[in-house]
Amino acid sequence: MIVHVLHPGVTHKLQNFTTFASPHLGVRTPLLGWHNQIFNVLGARTLSTSGQQLFLVDSFRETGRPLLSLLADPQSIFMRGLSAFRNRSLYANIVGDRAVPFYTAMITRIDPFVDLDAVNITYVPGYEDVIIDSDKLAIPKPEQPTTYYESLVGGAYKILDKAPLFLLFTAVIPIGSLVYLANSGVQSFMSAQRIKDHEDGKAGIDRGAYRFPLMIEGLRRRAESALENINATQHEEYLPDQPITRSGQAQQTEDTSISDGYVPVHDHSSQNGDAKSSWLQPPPSNEKQMVEAKDLPSNDSPFPTLALTPEQFAMIDSLDNLGFTKHAVHIHKARHSHAAIIIRTPRDAFSEGKIVSRHWLERFEV
């Protein structure tokens, strides 16, 4: 039941803008140091255009900046267009979304849900236990002193929980991919042979030349899936020099060489007051700069700041300035919340998606 008060006289041409599990900050796993280089930078450069854009390693036209950064630039046509919407909202999965992690769908620098056992979650009345109260999100449980035995057993359980996935990614997928590729290669070859044999006597055409690009395409897709899967298993890291809390489990890194060529957080490069400014901005300077938690706007939450790039921090500030009504979604019944949140295919395990759409519709203004 929708209850809306329509204000006569309000002329809104753009009403509702909503995203469900959209990676506004890209999909890189917050990592530091060489982990970051391998998974987020080097690996990502081999991806398709979309992949590169999602990992923020692309360079959009002449701007020299990633497209996602441009999309969040306050001067850009993208942000100006978005600002004209009356309502902007988003829905983000807190867990179970391998494709789009919480921080990026929610446009936030923290992840309170990395350990659900360590927090108390408040749900919005009427939408239990799926839609989380945006004001409270998650409150860390008071620390319980654990015995050595308890922590040992707990640790063992965590490893066992992850074992099937671990096996999947280290054994099944690599082997499976190899088998698939080998089979593809063999089938292609055999097929080519058959055709060649059949056409013996006639002018031979080198069919390999046509098949090769397709094989490369297939290989690239396999590689992309593999990389996305591997990326999804990486654990988020946090900026160094932050207090370690049980709920945050901040992983302090020894590696202080964080200068990965990222641009500074607050870009004070000349604001060319070009009246007819295109959506392009002058590329910021290439100064390499470490980002330390103390340099960022203070994180008021009890949760540590994720190891995002300076660009991502700037994007958060810009998008938050614009204003989104954010809703965190807790999918319990399905392992793959990315599909469940909008009931991508009709499945019982996705039924909580109905609570999400009901919540969304009741705020949808026509």
Place this chain on the structure above:
Amino acid sequence: MRSANTSDMTTPSLWGNPTHLSHVASSLRGEFSEDILQILVAKRNSGNFTYDGIELGGERLTNEIENELAELERKGKKVKNISLVGYSLGGLVARYAIGLLYSKGVFDKLQPVV
């Protein structure tokens, strides 16, 4: 002369296709009749095309929306306003399209009731 609002929807992530949004579309339709709400589920960014990047996706979506608006105008339906819903990568494609539509002045042509 009828006023109609349009809600456009974008296609999902890599390897997405319009059927992924059937629940979203049908739940919207369940709430709002066709008199009030026209629904467009964007089709041109399916499958392989999602690899082509947000820029191309955004351009395709912009084109699709412009065509839809033109079609509605041809049918004599006045579009009051537009809403956009994006799922996964589609949300970013939608943001790109919003920029293009905005800069092309497409939104200026909408006729909300005063």
